[in-house]
Amino acid sequence: MNDMTQGAALAPGLAADAPRLEPFWMPFTANRQFKAAPRLLARAEGMHYYTPEGRRVLDAQAGLWCVNAGHCRKPIADAIAQAAGSLDFAPTFQMGHPLAFELAQRLVALAGEPFDHVFFCNSGSEAVDSALKIALAWHRVRGEGQRTRFIGRERGYHGVGFGGISVGGIVGNRKMFGAMLPGVDHLQQTWNLEQQAFSRGQPQWGAHLADELERIIALHDASTIAAVIVEPVAGSAGVLVPPVGYLERLREITAKHGILLIFDEVITGFGRIGRPFGWQRFGVVPDLFTTAKGINSGTVPMGAVFARQGIYEAFMQGPQGAIEFAHGYTYSAHPLACAAALATLDVYRDEGLLTRAAQLERHFEDALHSLKGVRNVIDIRNIGLMGAVELAPRPDAPGARAYEAHLKAFFEEDLLIRYTGDIIALSPPLIVEPGQIDRIVQGLRSVLARMD
Numbered sequence: 001m002n003d004m005t006q007g008a009a010l011a012p013g014l015a016a017d018a019p020r021l022e023p024f025w026m027p028f029t030a031n032r033q034f035k036a037a038p039r040l041l042a043r044a045e046g047m048h049y050y051t052p053e054g055r056r057v058l059d060a061q062a063g064l065w066c067v068n069a070g071h072c073r074k075p076i077a078d079a080i081a082q083a084a085g086s087l088d089f090a091p092t093f094q095m096g097h098p099l100a101f102e103l104a105q106r107l108v109a110l111a112g113e114p115f116d117h118v119f120f121c122n123s124g125s126e127a128v129d130s131a132l133k134i135a136l137a138w139h140r141v142r143g144e145g146q147r148t149r150f151i152g153r154e155r156g157y158h159g160v161g162f163g164g165i166s167v168g169g170i171v172g173n174r175k176m177f178g179a180m181l182p183g184v185d186h187l188q189q190t191w192n193l194e195q196q197a198f199s200r201g202q203p204q205w206g207a208h209l210a211d212e213l214e215r216i217i218a219l220h221d222a223s224t225i226a227a228v229i230v231e232p233v234a235g236s237a238g239v240l241v242p243p244v245g246y247l248e249r250l251r252e253i254t255a256k257h258g259i260l261l262i263f264d265e266v267i268t269g270f271g272r273i274g275r276p277f278g279w280q281r282f283g284v285v286p287d288l289f290t291t292a293k294g295i296n297s298g299t300v301p302m303g304a305v306f307a308r309q310g311i312y313e314a315f316m317q318g319p320q321g322a323i324e325f326a327h328g329y330t331y332s333a334h335p336l337a338c339a340a341a342l343a344t345l346d347v348y349r350d351e352g353l354l355t356r357a358a359q360l361e362r363h364f365e366d367a368l369h370s371l372k373g374v375r376n377v378i379d380i381r382n383i384g385l386m387g388a389v390e391l392a393p394r395p396d397a398p399g400a401r402a403y404e405a406h407l408k409a410f411f412e413e414d415l416l417i418r419y420t421g422d423i424i425a426l427s428p429p430l431i432v433e434p435g436q437i438d439r440i441v442q443g444l445r446s447v448l449a450r451m452d
């Protein structure tokens with residue numbers, strides 16, 4: 001351990017007997033940088049986090065795109081506590097518990113036709129792995145087991161499992177980890193600064209990029225391809241909004257060739273873009289879609305894959321006693337996660353949160369786009385309550401400018417904003433008030449004004 005991390009054991013505001021920072025190998029974090037200058041969150045309520053020293057920080061990123069109902073909502077906390085005290089765990093392999101069935105029923109009712117089954121897991125990464133496996137196995141049970149290829153997209157983020165990084169297109173998340181799943185190809189990403197800069201909502205330019213799928217299919221032959229997987233709006237890569245007509249084209253082409261279309265809705269699911277699910281907003285119906293995060297407002301790890309009518313049924317063949325799909329997790333439909341999700345769905349319904357982003361979208365869009373012309377801002381993108389402000393990278397240090405903006409926002413403006421590369425991403429909890437949107441944008445404006 002070096003002197004810096006030793007010193008960080010006594011983080012500002014923490015008691016002398018506070019835990020050392022070193023043993024925690026932090027995920028997706030510059031560990032040495034963080035441990036030299038820790039940023040700790042100790043408590044949360046509604047739209048805010050509180051630091052250990054009691055500073056109140058406005059959460060402009062819903063935790064990590066997940067706390068859609070706002071922090072520490074009492075009905076959700078109560079439901080979790082109740083479940084913890086009455087059914088701590090129950091296996092869902094060969095056994096069941098009522099909350100799991102109740103939740104599945106609520107979820108398929110929320111999605112509506114044509115979705116009639118859900119498969120539970122514990123994260124977005126697991127949801128993606130589960131969806132890819134459902135796709136492969138579905139083709140196989142129908143006698144098309146030669147369909148083994150997947151098509152993802154550049155800049156796609158599908159979590160960190162081997163399946164997810166294989167179909168994903170974020171180079172930094174792939175390059176250290178070998179050769180990935182075989183037989184995966186990628187579409188181009190859809191963002192283009194020249195053609196799309198400062199688009200509001202869906203860019204007009206770019207639908208033709210979906211036609212590339214025809215070339216990829218021709219190259220491999222449709223009979224070898226199981227599924228195409230994309231995020232309806234790419235989140236992690238910095239809010240890349242699909243061009244008008246693009247998702248429709250992907251749907252037409254996949255349908256024509258018998259290829260499943262999987263939407264990864266881990267971020268866009270549960271109200272982020274103004275409808276319960278992103279596909280509903282775009283009017284493009286996938287065959288499978290993955291969710292996590294907002295399913296229980298980030299309170300207990302949970303993910304779910306939704307399957308279109310006919311997919312589950314295709315598996316229900318062979319001997320009665322045969323396991324139809326050899327896949328699942330110990331914690332699939334964990335009672336605490338189910339209880340949290342049921343209470344979260346009540347909050348979403350009672351407060352109209354799954355359509356609130358549509359009502360706030362115009363205000364959010366106008367506020368965000370008022371940053372056009374601010375020094376170093378090269379693009380602004382938005383849809384629903386997802387937004388991104390892209391900064392010109394410093395020539396010698398890509399990523400440094402957005403990181404500095406993040407630090408200044410946190411320490412000087414009491415504002416939590418997410419950054420990836422030189423992109424600042426915003427996704428406030430869906431309970432955000434218009435005045436708080438203004439505060440977020442004002443905070444960002446003054447941060448950028450104080451930076452070179």
Ligand code: PXG
Pocket residue numbers: 064065122123124125126128157158159160231235236237264265266267292293418420
């Ligand atoms: N798919 C998508 C579309 C995601 O956004 C995952 C899968 C993986 O989910 P889990 O629960 O395994 O993390 C995600 C997660 C960021 C950020 O700041 C985004 C995610 C996770 C962490 C950070 O962009 N997305």
Ligand code: PLP
Pocket residue numbers: 110276345346348349350352353354355
């Ligand atoms: N369930 C939940 C949790 C909801 O948020 C909504 C609406 O957004 C619905 C169901 C559907 O309700 P309605 O039929 O009123 O649109």
